[in-house]
Amino acid sequence: MTSISLTQFLIEEKRAGRINPELRLLVEVVARACKRISIAIGKGALGGVLGDAGTGNVQGEAQKKLDVLSNEILLEANAWGGHLAACASEEMEDPQPIPDAYPKGNYLLLFDPLDGSSNIDVNVSVGTIFSVLRCPDGVTQPVAVHFLQPGTAQVAAGYCVYGPSTLLVLTVGHGTHVFTLDREVGTFILTRRDVQIPEETSEFAVNASNQRHWEAPMQRYVGDLLAGKEGPRGRDFNMRWVASMVADVHRIITRGGIFTYPLDAKCKAKGGRLRLMYEANPMALIVEQAGGAASTGRGRLLEVQPTGLHQRVPVFLGSKREVEAAVRYHREADAAA
Numbered sequence: 001m002t003s004i005s006l007t008q009f010l011i012e013e014k015r016a017g018r019i020n021p022e023l024r025l026l027v028e029v030v031a032r033a034c035k036r037i038s039i040a041i042g043k044g045a046l047g048g049v050l051g052d053a054g055t056g057n058v059q060g061e062a063q064k065k066l067d068v069l070s071n072e073i074l075l076e077a078n079a080w081g082g083h084l085a086a087c088a089s090e091e092m093e094d095p096q097p098i099p100d101a102y103p104k105g106n107y108l109l110l111f112d113p114l115d116g117s118s119n120i121d122v123n124v125s126v127g128t129i130f131s132v133l134r135c136p137d138g139v140t141q142p143v144a145v146h147f148l149q150p151g152t153a154q155v156a157a158g159y160c161v162y163g164p165s166t167l168l169v170l171t172v173g174h175g176t177h178v179f180t181l182d183r184e185v186g187t188f189i190l191t192r193r194d195v196q197i198p199e200e201t202s203e204f205a206v207n208a209s210n211q212r213h214w215e216a217p218m219q220r221y222v223g224d225l226l227a228g229k230e231g232p233r234g235r236d237f238n239m240r241w242v243a244s245m246v247a248d249v250h251r252i253i254t255r256g257g258i259f260t261y262p263l264d265a266k267c268k269a270k271g272g273r274l275r276l277m278y279e280a281n282p283m284a285l286i287v288e289q290a291g292g293a294a295s296t297g298r299g300r301l302l303e304v305q306p307t308g309l310h311q312r313v314p315v316f317l318g319s320k321r322e323v324e325a326a327v328r329y330h331r332e333a334d335a336a337a
């Protein structure tokens with residue numbers, strides 16, 4: 001079998017009229033940045049990249065050295081290519097304009113440069129998540145408000161998972177595809193085309209230590225999963241929680257399941273735990289393009305109208321039937337109330 005590189009895949013997508021040259025360049029540049037992040041992560045303690053940076057981000061979370069480094073790698077890689085109008089990141093309060101020295105393009109890029117950063121220092125998988133939007137017509141100096149487009153407006157989304165191997169999972173709106181990094185050659189190779197998430201599942205992912213803070217429908221939903229064969233669902237479920245969204249979602253893309261970070265009393269005032277624009281939306285597009293579903297528990301995630309760059313949302317995504325089941329518990333509880 002001849003292997004298909006990311007470059008070849010993107011050229012073929014371009015020939016098929018599914019992407020334009022600018023978007024092709026954008027994806028290649030992001031992939032190249034992810035390779036550099038992967039190399040830095042792989043060096044671990046030998047590269048002096050572990051531990052805290054001694055700074056905080058916009059959400060008031062302590063930044064790791066790798067959070068800061070990954071953000072810089074992505075910004076630097078994307079500045080010069082002429083494909084972007086601006087970038088926004090979990091690590092920066094406001095969008096970063098493209099420096100005047102470089103030409104500007106038509107796309108807006110959002111990213112979570114290093115997702116799951118609590119796992120860096122314990123050598124567990126982390127990732128990068130990105131989302132691509134069009135810069136609104138006539139806007140030459142995009143600011144936060146120009147990024148506030150619903151997830152349905154995304155033209156591409158992807159994530160990289162830095163695990164035992166480094167993978168890039170990508171959609172440009174025509175299916176979800178997996179590429180594996182050939183570390184010796186330095187090239188991403190297509191290893192799964194058109195991934196389909198199994199419809200039925202017996203696995204769920206949730207941080208169960210928050211259980212006492214959950215809303216009633218979530219309590220009931222997980223209670224019924226835990227009740228197993230003897231409960232109303234009539235079968236046993238298994239639970240997994242890596243605490244890197246990228247790693248948890250990748251498992252679900254691969255073998256099915258539901259990932260949830262619901263509303264709870266601790267995060268309710270903020271609207272949820274996960275960020276809409278650069279965590280939930282790109283993952284929701286990838287999951288939908290793989291035949292799965294993504295919801296806030298009360299509506300389709302991709303249709304949420306954003307009100308802030310760093311806005312948070314409750315998230316339920318993965319195998320279609322299981323996401324629909326979780327949504328049903330919320331609908332029933334809301335109807336009874």
Ligand code: FDP
Pocket residue numbers: 114115116117118119207243244245246274279
């Ligand atoms: P992190 O803050 O470590 O980057 O992005 C938010 C996130 O990780 C997700 O990757 C992960 O699913 C979740 O938070 C982990 O939350 P808990 O600390 O509650 O386990």
Ligand code: ZN
Pocket residue numbers: 112114115116245279
């Ligand atoms: Zn994250």
